[in-house]
Amino acid sequence: MGFKEVFPTELSPSIPADELPVIRQRLELGNTAITISDLFQPELEILKAKLDSRGITLGDIIGIGDMGGITYNLLDKNGAAIKSAVLRIDPADLVTILERPSPASIRPILREREDFFAATIVPRAERVEFTADQIMHSLAIINADDQLRYIKDLESKQFMRIPGIPVPVITDLGCMSTDPDTLKGMGSIDDFLEILGRDRASLDAIKVAPEEMAQLRQAQNAIHDNAVAELTAAGINLESVPTKQEGVTLTPVAQPQITLAR
């Protein structure tokens, strides 16, 4: 099975039928960036304004995930690239294809949610240098209970380039659940192993020990802490605003026009 064939042909039945063509189009790798950009333009403008109020602007698109998630470089007020973090816009939340939190939502630094998309600033995964063997370790990690969460946190090192796409493809491995009911049609570990020319036996042979898992978790936490420190040092406010208020004053900005009967 080729890589493209792994992509969904059977989408979750929870998705409205008339949205399927759009979703399918978005999932076709060659069109992903254009389609997403068009679809989310109104919300993207809101997001840009939100980020700007925190001292962040969007840089270049540096990655497109299997499910159409877009990863951007981030720039500070001076236009300098923020080294430790990237922004991920995850349309998987839009269509509820994934019935579990999106990879970027597991340990975000700053999360912005809307009805129709989710955007998260996450530590830049490239700070962890994966080798091919370590990627295979990662595949092994997601075989075990509660370990899928960990590899999603890491977001993965880019390790594939698809012809025709001018940007690196970042694959978060989230589509490789062993649970067929969790991620219907998203492909399986076996699909991916075939692409990589590996099999289950080679996977089992390099299975990660719990002690190593603990070390990897520690490393991931360090990446997160480092990203927080750098963003804070750059003057970027990561503090969430409490949603509870007292002594409230309400001011309408826009309301439907009311026509009185004559």
Place this chain on the structure above:
Amino acid sequence: MKPSASSKIKSKTQGAVIYLSQGFFNGRPTWHYLRVNKLKLPLLIENAKKGEIDVVDYGNILFSGFGQNPPDEVKDFVQKKYGTN
């Protein structure tokens, strides 16, 4: 012709009203721009008069911040996008 996904998204912003909610949390001033479902608006107004509210109970937060007032650029953006003036 079937509506596109983008037009569906836009249509979901209708049927709601946009409010600026200004108040305090632990004595610290905060503000939120909210997209409030019209059905929940009377409840929001009533509970705001009574005392403490949690804005997420009444709609979606568009923008938030600390301080008494939103920054001018946020005000301008909201007014431009949602304002009726």
